[in-house]
Amino acid sequence: AVFRNDHIFSLTPYHADGTMFSVAEAAAALQQVLDMSSSVLEEAEEPSISVLTSANRDKWAAVRTDMMERSAVNRASIREIETALYCLSFEDASPSSKQEVAQLCFAGDGRNKWFDKSFTTLVFDNGRGGCNAEHSPVDAMVCVSMFDYVVKRTRDKVILERAHVFEPLPRSAVPPPTKLNFELWPALSMAIETASVELTQLINDVSVRVFKFKHFGKAFIKNYKMHPDFFVQMAIQLAYCRMHGEPVATYETGHTRAFFHGRTETIRSCSLESVAFCKAMADAATKPADALAALRAALTAHGEFAQLALSGRACDRHLLGLYIAAHFSGMTPRPAIFTDTAYKKSGGGGNFVISTSNVGYTPLFGGFAPMRKDGYGACYSILDSRINISTSSWNTCAHTDCQKFGEHLVKALIDMQHLCIAASPPPAQGPSKL
Incomplete structure (x- = not known):
């Protein structure tokens, strides 16, 4: 057509x-x-x-x-x-x-x-x-x-x-x-x-901003033995904490293609370790080596949860299935877990404040609207020497601004690069294989 x-x-x-x-x-x-x-x-x-x-x-x-x-x-x-x-x-x-x-x-x-x-x-x-x-x-x-x-x-x-x-x-x-x-x-x-x-x-009501981040890409990140996607996810956490002063539930799309007709599962990017990393970066007294250790701990935690999600052992799709089963079976009242404020605050029921997606290692830009009216969308692709980023927010929310959020994300990435270099000299750089 x-x-x-x-x-x-x-x-x-x-x-x-x-x-x-x-x-x-x-x-x-x-x-x-x-x-x-x-x-x-x-x-x-x-x-x-x-x-x-x-x-x-x-x-x-x-x-x-x-x-x-x-x-x-x-x-x-x-x-x-x-x-x-x-x-x-x-x-x-x-x-x-x-x-x-x-x-x-x-x-x-x-x-x-x-x-x-x-x-x-x-x-x-x-x-x-x-x-x-x-x-x-x-x-x-x-x-x-x-x-x-x-x-x-x-x-x-x-x-x-x-x-x-x-x-x-x-x-x-x-x-x-x-x-x-x-x-x-x-x-x-x-x-x-x-x-x-x-x-x-x-x-x-929807604003979209694009940023071509040219300071570095996956080659630099991999030379420090870090996973490029996890690195960007921690930069998103740092950017939001700096801009809004608190951590929030964050969604990253994970695939379950290892299973027949497998679709997606939620990788929860906000963790105790990611919060500790953001606090370390906010404290001027933190030594570079300690901040880098906090970053590596956050990356490890993110990788472990990502592996759970990709292998069908995360919680969100399981809870979604239970919610749908309860709905169609006519259960009243709804199971208490789905009405608890902690469920919503943790992102349940479509309430992740930050929605993120990695569209691979391609030169393309992608994007989508935020899940919540007071949230952000963040989409990115990671190349050898640059990162393509798009951010989005709702104009009717006075507390969000995708332009400023994108600028904070760029600053977070640069600061994390400087942290790596300050804590340890850059290794000999070879061609990226990812």
């Missing part, structure tokens, strides 16, 4: 005999979409049907059922989108920075995206690109791996075939895309308007 100017097209990128389109044929087909979207836009503007997919799940489910039952045209168009391999959106913005790209990929203006789909590639008018992913069907790393592959292949082609430009083909060389139409009625138009207003409010 291809989106442009609130119009949706179905494009089949292969011939009747099953052969895939060539690059030139794919370009010709996509050019047809651009041409058709411009011509129909001149005739009449269409409401953004896709904005309905941003609505509350129950509301959208009711509207979708009504659309499917009342109109064969709508039913056919929705099925065409929902059975598409994925979505491609040609955006009319021209972002000039990674910051702008990040904000637009998060939701942009909310148009031209079918949010129910797990992966939408966004291409902007100036050639920049990104993706909007909803990873209920798969772990986020599946989306990351796919997009990373596309980026690397594109760069390889540019390097190897820099002088190669294919001859444009006439439109008749490929079958035309099919414009997907929708029938409207007053209640449906009102639902579109309501969803648009609510989405605009949501978009305006």
Whole structure:
């Protein structure tokens, strides 16, 4: 499914005999979409049907059922989108920075995206690109791996075939895309308007910031015999404690791919050891060797809990299963553990103040909204000589600021580097193998 100017097209990128389109044929087909979207836009503007997919799940489910039952045209168009391999959106913005790209990929203006789909590639008018992913069907790393592959292949082609430009083909060389139409009625138009207003409010409430940390990367960290991911997690702990004066429940995504159909488990980054490290860094009287020892103890504790999570021996998914079982069995009152204030304060029930995710050792930036209104999102990727970071916060919370949090995180990383160097001379640096 291809989106442009609130119009949706179905494009089949292969011939009747099953052969895939060539690059030139794919370009010709996509050019047809651009041409058709411009011509129909001149005739009449269409409401953004896709904005309905941003609505509350129950509301959208009711509207979708009504659309499917009342109109064969709508039913056919929705099925065409929902059975598409994925979505491609040609955006009319021209972002000039990674910051702008990040904000637009998060939701942009909310148009031209079918949010129910797990992966939408966004291409902007100036050639920049990104993706909007909803990873209920798969772990986020599946989306990351796919997009990373596309980026690397594109760069390889540019390097190897820099002088190669294919001859444009006439439109008749490929079958035309099919414009997907929708029938409207007053209640449906009102639902579109309501969803648009609510989405605009949501978009305006979320701030995203990106930081390209160039001081060092995984090569430096590994030379000190530390795990790069654990190192960044402790920097996040230090940044929050410095900014807000206390430790809080922190979520890191852990995978359980060792198990059949394994998805995620929570790695709890805030520990007694991480708190001790933050206190050591806050005390000017702490000797570098002692602070480094506290850091290593925190890294060890984090690694041990991470191993528990990855091997199916953590607590959060187990507790979630018990909560769901209690809910569907109609237990009243709810089990006391789920109503205890300690459960919420520890992050239970979706209450982690800091939500974090490592999107691997790729050059990509990722991001997401915070779990709580008074929380932060922190996403990062770790390369040999740099770390890509994105932070997020809700604008309606007066106590959080993702720009300042990102700056504190950058400062924490630099201070931890200085700590390592001050406590012991840097080892001979070799190539990173991770």
